Amino acid sequence: MNKITTKDLVMMSLLVAITIILSRFLSISTPIIKIGFSFVPLTIAGILYGAKYTMIIAVIADLIGVTLITGDFFPGFTVTTALVGLTYGKFLYNKPKAMKNIIICTIIVNLIELILNTGNIYLLSGYGFMATLPTRAFKAVLMVPIKAFVIYNLSYPIANMKSMVVNRRAV
Numbered sequence: 001m002n003k004i005t006t007k008d009l010v011m012m013s014l015l016v017a018i019t020i021i022l023s024r025f026l027s028i029s030t031p032i033i034k035i036g037f038s039f040v041p042l043t044i045a046g047i048l049y050g051a052k053y054t055m056i057i058a059v060i061a062d063l064i065g066v067t068l069i070t071g072d073f074f075p076g077f078t079v080t081t082a083l084v085g086l087t088y089g090k091f092l093y094n095k096p097k098a099m100k101n102i103i104i105c106t107i108i109v110n111l112i113e114l115i116l117n118t119g120n121i122y123l124l125s126g127y128g129f130m131a132t133l134p135t136r137a138f139k140a141v142l143m144v145p146i147k148a149f150v151i152y153n154l155s156y157p158i159a160n161m162k163s164m165v166v167n168r169r170a171v
Helices: 008-023 041-049 050-069 075-092 099-125 129-169
Strands: none
Touching: 008 041, 008 050, 041 050, 041 075, 050 075, 050 099, 075 099, 099 129
């Protein structure tokens, strides 16, 4: 993506807002795990805008969500979020919408979240890394098929929407 239009900025802002809402208000959170669908707007951003912009959207959503809602900023979670956005952008932007590609992307994202966020939780709370890892690993394994299914079913409509927008600009 070379040039950002006003329409792109509005769409990116909406994706930031939706990420905050899904992450902070519509997810199930415990001190050890968080289950939700905040990956959906990041997936859409990855498909539409690529790695750099998806990473920026993820970081802005994290920073605004922490600042306005919880107030507990820890840079480790922001780094994890940036890497997740980067991964979605690298694997989903201008790539074939094959289930194999989506499953690999989902596994990498879950591994990033599993390892880094478990370490972040250990640093913040003192919960043992190895004590929380099995529970978090179970959640990560459980979420792979769910995320892959959702991403696969989102990828075609979003890619078609993207091509319609690109074609409209050419006219």
